[in-house]
Amino acid sequence: MAKTTKGKASRKAFILQKAATMFREKGFNATSMRDLAESVGIEAASLYNHIKSKNEILEAICFEVANRYNSNMDGIEAGNQKPIVKVETLLRFHIRQMTAHYEEVYVSDREWKHLNEPYLSNFHNQRRSYRKRFASIIEEGISRNEIRKIDSSTAVLIILHAISGIESWHRSTAKVNAQELEDNMVMIMIDGLRKQ
């Protein structure tokens, strides 16, 4: 029984992984259950022995990613680093998530609007909450005079979207390695383009 359960679970994980890749490549709506079944190596009807619906797959991907980000934010808020360091830590975490799990992160980022209720509202609320927590750290940095006087919500949006751009890079070339990429991004975002 333990064997069956384990086999089923890993089969489901395999399906989710294939789905993440296809959802990223073609989009959620443009990926049919027949497409997905083919890439898994079974018939479309057989997918339903492992998942309840196409939307359940998207839910699994989106909320797994969201949970990782939320947990990390919990840890950072609990720490007592300086705000500017917290921002850099968050930045590095985001970049690493993007390079390590970029199929899932990309899908969670770009395809979540296809979630159904109540998951759609739930996810939307989690995003807003995450951004607010991020903005609070920036505001704390401004009030401690470590961060330039800017609109914190704008800064958060810039940071989050700037990082989401890695995927294009990730796919195009591999001429800069992951660590160089991370350092470059942190330098640009923290210190800006202009040479002092």
Place this chain on the structure above:
Amino acid sequence: MAKTTKGKASRKAFILQKAATMFREKGFNATSMRDLAESVGIEAASLYNHIKSKNEILEAICFEVANRYNSNMDGIEAGNQKPIVKVETLLRFHIRQMTAHYEEVYVSDREWKHLNEPYLSNFHNQRRSYRKRFASIIEEGISRNEIRKIDSSTAVLIILHAISGIESWHRSTAKVNAQELEDNMVMIMIDGLRKQ
């Protein structure tokens, strides 16, 4: 006859505008011709008196946006501003395009992968070319010692994606006006988050 032509053209423009809004809200594949027809106020079949296919709508939106960006880049390359100023000018142009035509820019940015060949390859090549031209300006700035020594391709991706984040902001609140937003973004990207 001139009257008919003009009427037809503006009717088509109206359809494109409605389509841009719906493609942004729901995505290209999730928007049906029946959805679009309803928002235009006619039957689905009647759309085909103005457009040849659903994909033609997407092509019109994507290439119109691409042409605006390319023309602007032509002008900037021809100018003799300092590279760091050229970057700031590009940044401000992107931000203004995003706030002024954000339905079309968003669709062009996020839905272009649903273009059919040969438009898909054409668009893809235009994007790559645009990024290279942008990166060249940054490299010129680095060699003139105006811009920090960073990977120029990474910088371009960060900048372009950072700006695409405005749409979320644009939709959420209007507590910061367009000019403040632009200045905030330029400050963050050019001078960074950290206070000197």
Place this chain on the structure above:
DNA sequence: CCTACCGATCGGTAGG
């Protein structure tokens, strides 16, 4: 995990 199949919906056309 498969064969067989269903109702719904899609983009698009014919003909007026």
Place this chain on the structure above:
DNA sequence: CCTACCGATCGGTAGG
């Protein structure tokens, strides 16, 4: 610009 309609494909189910 509409009515009527088509072939294709979709997500999903029944039954084994």
